[in-house]
Amino acid sequence: MTDLLDKGSAWLERQRKKHATREVTYRRGMDAVVVKATIGRTLFEQDDGAGVTVRMQVRDYLIDTADLVLAGEQTLPAKGDRIEEIDAGLKHTYEVLPLGGEQHWRYSDPYRRTLRIHTKLIETEEA
Amino acid sequence: MATIIQIADAVVAQLNSATFSQPITATRHYAPSYKLPDMKTLHVTVVPRGISSTSLDRNRDMFSYEIDVAVQKKTDGDQATLDALMTLVEEIADHFRVGTLASFPNARCMDVKNSPVFSPEHLDEFRQFTSVLTLTFSLVR
Numbered sequence: 001m002t003d004l005l006d007k008g009s010a011w012l013e014r015q016r017k018k019h020a021t022r023e024v025t026y027r028r029g030m031d032a033v034v035v036k037a038t039i040g041r042t043l044f045e046q047d048d049g050a051g052v053t054v055r056m057q058v059r060d061y062l063i064d065t066a067d068l069v070l071a072g073e074q075t076l077p078a079k080g081d082r083i084e085e086i087d088a089g090l091k092h093t094y095e096v097l098p099l100g101g102e103q104h105w106r107y108s109d110p111y112r113r114t115l116r117i118h119t120k121l122i123e124t125e126e127a
Numbered sequence: 128m129a130t131i132i133q134i135a136d137a138v139v140a141q142l143n144s145a146t147f148s149q150p151i152t153a154t155r156h157y158a159p160s161y162k163l164p165d166m167k168t169l170h171v172t173v174v175p176r177g178i179s180s181t182s183l184d185r186n187r188d189m190f191s192y193e194i195d196v197a198v199q200k201k202t203d204g205d206q207a208t209l210d211a212l213m214t215l216v217e218e219i220a221d222h223f224r225v226g227t228l229a230s231f232p233n234a235r236c237m238d239v240k241n242s243p244v245f246s247p248e249h250l251d252e253f254r255q256f257t258s259v260l261t262l263t264f265s266l267v268r
Contacts, residue, residue, distance in 0.1 A: 046160075047252070051259060052172060052197050054249070056163040080204060080254065098252050120253065122164050122201065 006111055013113050017064060024061065025084040031070040037083070038062040040116060057121040059094055062114050065107070077105040077117045091127040094119035131175045131192045134264050137231035138194050138223075139173050147218045149211065159197070166201035166255055171219075173197075176261060187267050192234065196260040204254045209245075216241060216258045223262050238263035 021036035040060030047054045061083055068075055081096040098104045099118040108114040135155050142153035153171040161170060176193040183189050198216050202208045223236045239262055246257040 047249070051159075051174060051176075051195055052199065052257065053158070053160040054163055054166070054253060054255065055160060056253070095254070097254065100252075120163055123167070124164065 009109050009111050010113065013064070013109070016062070016114075022085070026063070026068060026070070027082040027084060028070050028075075028078060028080075033067070033069055035063050035067040037085075039085075058099060059119050059121065061094075061117045061119060062108055063117060065113055065115050068115065077115060079104050082122075083117070083119055086127045089127050091125050092121060093123040093125075095122045130190070130266065130268070131178055131194075134192050134228065134231055134234050134266075135173050135175045135194050137228040137234070138196065138262065140230050141222070141228055142171060142173070142196070142219065144229075145222055147222075148214055151215070153196070161199070163201065163253055163255070166199060166253075168200070170199045171196065172199070183267065190266045190268060191237070192264045192266065194262045194264065196262060197257065198260075199249075199255060199257045201253065201255045204250070209250075209256055212256045212258070213244070216244070216260065220260055223260075228264070233268075234264040234266045236262055237265045 016038055017036055020038050023034050024037045026033050026035050040062050042057065042059045045056055045058050077096050079096055083094045083096070085092045096104050096117055097120050102118065105115055105117045108116040139153045139155050142151060149169065151169060151171045153173055155173045159172045159174060174195045174197070176195045178190060178192055180188040180190045196219060198212060198219065200212060220239045220241060224239050227235050239260060241258065241260050244258060249255045249257040
């Protein structure tokens with residue numbers, strides 16, 4: 001029997017990619033790939049541990065699992081990978097890092113089509 | 128000026144005049160707050176932490192002044208960089224373990240604490256090295 005939820009999820013994923021994405025560069029060391037990403041929640045957080053407050057911009061990116069191909073091989077996000085986003089003449093670099101008690105990424109849907117990747121802003125420079 | 132602030136300033140002066148394995152610029156803060164992108168450069172922050180006293184006689188008390196020295200830097204998580212930062216922390220601890228403060232000679236460093244030696248949370252969540260030394264200076268007044 002056809003899994004209607006699976007088909008519906010696939011349709012939604014196609015619509016997301018078609019209508020709600022922008023191109024970003026996903027980078028791991030010297031390897032990079034341009035992928036279409038949906039910008040998920042963007043928050044400002046601070047950590048007061050160790051007596052010194054660290055403030056940061058936290059951003060999630062939603063990327064097709066199948067699109068994350070580095071050096072010719074399908075891969076999953078690794079801590080320390082970078083996502084570069086160009087906006088209004090500025091290049092914002094985000095680092096893939098864990099968020100609170102969560103790992104640095106998780107699947108965004110039950111069918112593992114989309115990755116939700118947690119990042120933190122580490123650099124902004126002229127594009 | 129409050130004695131603990133004078134001691135904290137003396138710690139800053141001493142850090143900035145000493146030579147360590149990597150150059151540092153220490154600054155004093157009340158409530159240090161940094162943005163993650165700014166942490167690519169080494170930050171050494173001095174913060175007054177606490178005061179306690181024990182009565183010696185009717186006119187004098189033995190005061191203990193706790194001063195925090197935080198060493199912080201955003202890293203790529205590579206071991207060589209982390210090892211170098213741990214060396215710097217040890218050098219700073221050793222620097223204060225012996226002797227008095229040049230610009231506040233009445234205060235003597237009696238205790239140096241570095242526990243935990245680094246923050247595992249900062250290393251995991253930001254790949255940032257954070258180590259806080261707590262220096263305790265004794266002064267009779």
